Amino acid sequence: MPVPILKQGDCLIASVQSALSDADLLELRDDLSDRVGRFRSKGVIIDVTVLDVLDSFASRTLRTIAEMVRLRGAETVIVGIQPDVAFAMVQLGLTLDGVTTVLDLEEGLAHLERSRRSQAAGARG
């Protein structure tokens, strides 16, 4: 089942609705990559609040997505990792190093907003 992706300004928000199979994850990767390019988005939020398991494949794919999105000039933020899931991930040795992770959607949007502003300030020099 594909993950619904909403466009909000120059952000894309992908809200995971249910347990993701490997194929679903790969589809998400391709979808996001495609849309970031098409809409010239500046930020991508992947909301995994609903996910009860984040295993090594999911973790790898999320990092791949972040990498691909970055190559297209946008930033990825993972939001909503639940306490139990965070704990299991760490036991498994999955750290999502290099990927921004924040508490929830609200924080995710705030983060992207801050990034956008500091980028704009940088551009103005």
Place this chain on the structure above:
Amino acid sequence: MPVVDACVPIREDSDVVAARSAGRSVAEHGGFGGSDITMIATAISELARNILKYAREGEIVVEGVQQNGRAGVSVIARDEGPGIADVGLAMQDGYSSGNSLGLGLPGTRRLMDEFEIVSAPGHGTTVTAIKWLRQ
């Protein structure tokens, strides 16, 4: 309906999700708390994925167990695949790995309380892992 034990054949992608789900159900029935359930489900996910990746097919059996008055959940992941040539090597890890190499077995072991792996080239692989209810 609460599941007391389950046997999930692993042949395709969506079976990994089914195995996790079954594991979750058995663990809930066994009285495990949230974070332990997640650990069991995550371990099952890793083991099921290994089966798909290296053996193409196999099965995951999850069942409630009892020993010395303690309750637990046992996960058996079996396949008739190529087997692991060097089990010792497969069980080693740099402590915080999580990169794409390897079978994720050391991490999986950390998620569970007991862990045993029997594998040899040409003889398939059976991983047995048990998590006990915390006192």
Place this chain on the structure above:
Amino acid sequence: MAVTRPRMREEGLADAIGLGTDELAMRKRFLEFDDDDVHRLEGMYDLTREYVDSVIEAFYDHLLSFQETAAFFRDPRVLEYVKARQKQYFIRLTQGDYEQEYVEDRLKLGSIHEQIGLPVRSFLGMYAFYLRQIAARLLDEYADRPEQAFAAFHSLTKLLFFDIGLAVDTYIYQRERTIANQQEAIRELSTPVLRLRERLLVLPIIGILDTSRAQKLTEDLLASIRESRARVVILDVTGVPAVDSAVANHLLQAVEASRLMGAKVIVTGLSSNVAQALVTLGVDLTKMNAVGDLQGGIEVADRIMGYRVVADGDEIPEVVDARPDSQAG
């Protein structure tokens, strides 16, 4: 902290402490305590019967004359009870048959005194008192045969040293049990999660951080992060007695898991010696954002969260809007 002292079961102290027949026989050999000694002691039986009351009375008068030891015998029932036991003990010294039953009895006696809290030095001081009392009476009794007096005294000394060994064993055993109970109690203390400011949590960790406690702590921490929407967490380990690489790894896991939930973790209370040792052991402290003390940690946390603390009466600094897009272009 109140900790109930363990009630000692009356049976099987020797077993509990691990004093088997071989061990006891070895100790006697070591003291060169043999059958001749046993006979000499038995020969003193009548003498001890005659003097037991005055020796015991003198002994407790002695104890009660010192404030420090008198304190343990304020309760008259306790005093009567121990006096009676001491009488038995005294008489028993010269009744022969210094085997399993004798040993068990000695262990019990030591145990009783440990439980009322009598310091071991006071308990051992009793033996010195006996020897002085008995020496005097022996010299009287064997005035015409001083070598016999000396031999009898010698045998008694050996037996008393044997008893002292047993008393020390009991004290050590009981103390270790108390320590084990206290450690268990400490281990079970759950770490409070304190909300210092909105979205800033402090966890003061006290006591031994073993795997199961670390797990519970991390779970509570992560749940709190979600509940308080915490952005910064301070883990203070000042109260953790031994931070080795195992503990450090537990902390690292808590830090990593918190990061996944978007919270920065600051670890405070690691002395520079400990930090150095951990780095040498290969622990990656950079992930831990370690600060020496709690105060420093709170200051760092405030900076991260964009707070500034201003004392009452101080001039409030002009708030410079730090957001880039509000600066004049």
